[in-house]
Amino acid sequence: MDDLQAMAVFAAVVRLGSMSGAARQLGMTPSAVSQRVRALEAAHGVILLHRSTRKLRLTEVGQRVHAHCEALVHSAAQAREQLQLARDALEGELRLAAPVGFARHVGPALAPLLAQHPALKLRLLVDDQMIDLIEARIDLALRAGRMPDSSWVARRLCSFGWSLCAAPAYLARAGMPQRPADLAQHEWLGGDTRSEGGLMIELTGGDGAVERLRVEPRVVSNNQLTIQQLCATGLGLALLVRPDADDDLRAGRLVPLLSEWRLPTVPVWAVTPQREAQPAKVRHALAALQAVLRQLPGSAD
Missing domain, CATH: 3.40.190.290 (D-Maltodextrin-Binding Protein; domain 2)
Known part of the structure; x- marks a missing residue:
């Protein structure tokens, strides 16, 4: 992991042409940037940069390594974009489990989301039996009644x-x-x-x-x-x-x-299998389901 961070620092130095430029972009001090590059060189027994008071120049090894380090930085940026997309974009398959009585409310609640976001898909599992969220790869389940102690996360929608x-x-x-x-x-x-x-x-x-x-x-x-x-x-x-x-x-x-x-x-609960931040498809589905369920006759907050 230290190597990966040092390679990213090295790529920034070459891209920006100076230690100080890289330091400003990375939020580091110039000395910390220099230490990272030196540590990378020392760890592998090579010289990547010839340094002078006026400029930096890549060595032959540095030229070869730099291309791969830039590719590494580019791949990391793409990975961040995908993570951001997974968090914020309403797309992919939403796997939802609900008891039979709730199933008829799922359509009216989620139809607007599905209509507005063509990349969003829905797989609805309807069963009054408890479905194992992990085994069935469920993103969101609707449950009613007392919730047993478990590692799942339950959010009360209404009663x-x-x-x-x-x-x-x-x-x-x-x-x-x-x-x-x-x-x-x-x-x-x-x-x-x-x-x-x-x-x-x-x-x-x-x-x-x-x-x-x-x-x-x-x-x-x-x-x-x-x-x-x-x-x-x-x-x-x-x-x-x-x-x-x-x-x-x-x-x-x-x-x-x-x-x-x-x-x-x-009580009516929305149950998810993990406590981490939920992707957009789950967050928006939760809000839509709660809005519809709270409007039903006999429903209360």
Whole structure:
């Protein structure tokens, strides 16, 4: 590494014709420049420059070496340009992972970026299972809920509210629950919690009273969209993320239950595999996703 730095200093001396000129360009003192060149010569047992009080002259060896040192400096400059481009240019492939429920929001969020930057590509991996970011070479992943401890970097984008829902057909058959205790008597659909004891429901009333109960879902799936679809067919009650359920609620395919009781919110995270400065494609995607997600019904900062 010392050789490389000394070669760059030597190239600057020859290019600018003096130690003082090289020192000004490199932000060094003339004596430091001279020492670097002498150290390069001493390390390899050659003389690169004949020095006098008035001028410098390349030796035969110096002429041959100088061409390669200039090529080295040029290559380093090109490498810096590529690094700058990778940091600032919206190009290359953005590999993004998202749960099924989030996937429909990715298009509206990223479509303007893709339209404005033709060199930017998108590879979207949609799966409710946790994807290994390193193995799948993921640049950015959307996650919801509590984040486990890991070396990955999580940035909170927003939070989503839950909606307790059922289809009109189910309510016509089983009746409308009037209070939290009634929920235990109903059929339930739920996500795969991977824990015994069923699904924990926590509701907070207007007076601050908290009601907790545990229910055992009749139907379990790791796919929230499937749970929502089954709920809309009338199979039972389900806790659904409000932005996902909004269309069905507006259309009357689902009905909100116990609206005077509040449910906890679920945080939404953007996860990246490293802490270093992110390239432009990731930074701009993050900003675009956050802007769209925060505008969804039931979303909050």
